[in-house]
Amino acid sequence: MLLSIIVPTYNRADRLCAVIQAYLNHIADALGGEQCFELILVNDGSTDSTASRIEQLSEYESAIISVNLSTNQGPGLAREQGLKVASGKWVWFLDDDDQLLKGSLHALLDLLLNVSESTTTIAHSLKQNYSKNKCGGNISFGLISNVLNYQEQQEVFNFVIKRQIILDNNIKFSSGVHEDIRYVFDVLRFSSSITVLEEKVVEKKCSDDSITLGMSTRRISGYLNAVAEVVPNLELLHLKSGMESLSLNSILTQTIGVILYQIDKEKTQNVRVSLYRFLGKALRSKNFSALMLDELSLIRDEPRRASTTNFKLATCIFLEYINTLSPQWSKVDTSIKDVYASRLSCRDLDKSIFLGPNEIRACCKRFYFRGKREGDVVLLKSNSDVTFEDVQNAKSDLLSKINSGEPNSCDGCPYLERRTAENERINYISLENFSYCNMRCDYCSPKYYGGSESSYSALGMVKNLMRDESLLDERCQVVWGGGEPTLSPIFKDVNRQLVSSDKIQKIRVLTNSLKFSEELFSLLEDPRVHIVTSIDAGSEAIFRSIRGRGTINAVLENLQKYQQAMSDIRRLTIKYIVRSDNCSSSELENFVAKIVSQNLIGSVFQISCDFQLNRAGMDVIKGIYELSTRLLSAEAHVVVFDDLIRDRVSVNKAQLHEITRHLDSLGLNNRFLVSADHPQEVVLWGVGLQSEWYQNHTTAGDAGLLDAAVYNQDDLTKLGSEFLKNEALILPCGVQSLYEILQNIETGGLSSRLARVVIA
Incomplete structure (x- = not known):
């Protein structure tokens, strides 16, 4: 026998037949007949006619084996009784209200027929995207960590298990609820080889009478018992893996955080307070080991930072309250509600949309984390059908991962902060939905050189935002980036949409100004439109080296023309990215001289540095301050440092001494x-x-x-x-x-x- 499917059921007479018939049809179809599997139905002491329904099914379906329990023992112990009569090489525990997805089921059962003999467990329908099919080694540390930290599916139906490893290692279900957690933990730690199927096979359906619907004292006990049961084997795994997420601190924090989150979702304060009382008493119970109680004290006293996740913050606050002699439970309720009414996020995630060449991003920030440059977080890879609703859903998924502590693309981001969760409107639109450029800057990405529009409709996205102005903030700003936006065939049409809305406060066009654009010149008649042009050199040789094509003089001549359409020259920002190869005194002096000769000194000057740097070197820092001083000496009104300098420069007294000595040596004031x-x-x-x-x-x-x-x-x-x-x-x-x-x-x-x- 290839597969034993074990389904415990309790008081489901009215719907059991339909569910079981669907199981039989789908599985028999995928396996090419019923001789390869058996379906073991365990009546867990039902008080309705479930037992007779199972008997009727078994009479007509040869694959069904019935097990009848006289008293209700709970799903875990009912599964144990089913396992006693199982004969399959593989065991799959399902619930009596799940839905099998036919296409993916074929892939799973095909894998069962062809998987390597060394494989002991097949995981499927998981939350995380595991890039490698084999987790490898004796233990899949990452999978175990995710399960215990509530960052992965914990239900046993997500795993098809070789029956022999269950028997050889005497793996048993516990009584009560959330019994799956420790069982899955044991299965994974005893599995010598795990194969992951990157497809969703089972759709979990929560019935109205599900025991995991809503929070209860029974569920709180189930969660805490699961932690207590894994603790004896946790330290060894922590030492073997070296993973902080497999520490008792992490798992206790996540468990309590999950419980508090679910209590907070209860609608009435009386129910919430009652559950908080129960949890507080349980956490101070003698049933907890001394090791666990000591760890709770350490968690309680940990510092709370701006980047502390909701689960961590709620857990620390709750432990602090119950450490007092007489906790004020109404205050506990208010404090926990305040935590979950806020979340870690950033302005970009809450209020911005970034339309990239072949993707939609959460931001355009870059930062270093664990020695690696991160940022430009991708929400969605583009396709022709992507909608604003898809973007919002992707943001919600990312925010959920950030605040539950799941690994995500924003890990280590310095811009994350605690923000009130509310339905915030878009106040920033970034348009880089094309790959057109007439330069080849050495710091730019080749993705802007393809010569095409995105596969999704950026114009359609903008039209939808303009049409439904409830989505827009009253002071929305738009930035055209890229690439060279004036080369986009939809530049004119998109701008017509933008200028038609009173909610668009400003449109900034980041143009290289190498080629004069009549459309941009016309657009500049609207006082909301601004230009930003980066020059980055004072000599033609360095300009060509960095920008790849064109000349400084051509750019400056076009800026002069654009200036004529502006009512205020400060709507023009001239940018200089200071780098080691363009910060010599002669280069900076030549740049300022050219600006003065072209009567552009009244512009705003934005000084930046290379985003690829982790920290700016002293040569770049001296260049930043030399250029600023030269511009101000030439009567520039405004010189500003941008966020790239802000994230890569910190001036101390020793550096200040070098800066002033450098300026003195040049005779600069x-x-x-x-x-x-x-x-x-x-x-x-x-x-x-x-x-x-x-x-x-x-x-x-x-x-x-x-x-x-x-x-x-x-x-x-x-x-x-x-x-x-x-x-x-x-x-x-x-x-x-x-x-x-x-x-x-x-x-x-x-x-x-x-x-x-x-x-x-």
Whole structure:
């Protein structure tokens, strides 16, 4: 016999026949007949007519074997009784309300017929995407870790098991609920070879009377008992694998976090408080080993960081409450509800959409984690049918992984923060939905050189967003990136959609300006449209080396033309990415001279660095401050450092000394440098990451010169008359919002206080 399928059932007389008949038909069809399998139905002491229904089925279906229990023992012990009469080489435990997916079932049963003899367990219908079919080794540490940390399916029906390893290792189900967890743990740790089928075979159906529907004291006990049962074998696995996720700390935290999450979903406070009381009592029970109780104390006292997941935070808070003599359970309820009303996220995940060449991304941020560059997180690979709803669903899946501690593409991201969970509208649209470019910059990705539009309809996506303005924030910003956006055949049509909406506050076009665009020139008549052009060189040789094609002069001539269509030259941002090969003094001096000669010094200047760097070297840091000083000396009004500098530069006193010595050697005036010994206080206009960087990663910030940060005129007024009397300067802190900040400063009549400085 190839396969024994064991199905425990309790009081399901009204629906059992349909479920079992579907099982029989699908499995017999996949195996080419019934002689290869047996279906063992275990009546777990039902009080309705389930027993007689099973007898009727067994009379007509030769594959069915019936087992009748006189008392209800629970699903785990009922499975044990079924296993006693099983004769199959493989065992598959199913429930009496599952649905088999016919196409995938064929793949699973075909695998059973052809799998290597060394395979002892076949896993299927899993949450995680396991790239290698064989997990390898004596134990699949990753699979065990995911199961115990609630990051993988824990139900036994997700595993088809060789009957012999169950018998040889005396693997038994426990009584109660969530009995699957320890059973699956034992199966995996005793399996010498595991094969993973990357297909969903079983659709779990929760019936109205399911024992795992809603939280209960029985379920809490089941979860905690499962942890207690795996503890004796956990330390050895932890040592063998070296995986922190197989530590008792991690598994206890995840287990309690899951319980608290499910309690919080209960609708009435009385029910929630009752369950919290039960959990608190259980966690202080003598049934817990001394090892587990000690670990709970360590978890309770762990520091809580901005990146702490919901499960971890809720667990720490709950343990802190129950450590008091008389916990105030209503406060416990409020605190846990506050945790799960928020979650780890970021502005981009909550409020942005990034349309890439052949993918839709969650962000365009890059960061280093464990020595590897990460970021540009992909939500969906593009296809012609992708919709905004698909994007939102992909975001929800990613947020769920982030907050449950599952491995995900945002692990290690410094931009994650705790945010209130709400239905936030889109306030940022990034358009890079094409692969057109007339340059070949050495820092750019080849994916922008293909010469095509995305397979999904970016124009259709934009039309939908404009049509349903409930999706858009009142102050939505759009950025055209790439690639060269003006070469896109839909550049004109998309912009027509954008400018038609009053909710679009700003459209920034990141163009290389190598080729003059009549469409862009016409678009610039709308005061909401801005241009950003990166030049990155002062000589034609370096320009050609970095940008691949074209000349600086051609770019500057086109910028002059675009300037004529602008009512305010500050709608033009000229960018310079400082690198080791373009930061020589002669290169920087030539760049500034060309800007002055073309009458572009009134533009906004954005200084950046190479995103591929983990940390900027001293040559780049000196280049950043030299270029800033040269621009300000040439009467530039605004010089801003962008987020790439913010994430890769931190100025200390030793570095400041090198910067000032470098500027002195060039005869450049240090009066534009605000550092620890600057005589004037500086008020930062902007309360985001930029102002935080100035305050926490510069000598001026360390010296307390940048303590005041304001968001608007009202905040400035709150600083009081003392501010108005002194000579404090105002420094605009922002990159994409810089133009609006400058307008706010002017509206407040504070232009004379505008700081033409850079912070060090």
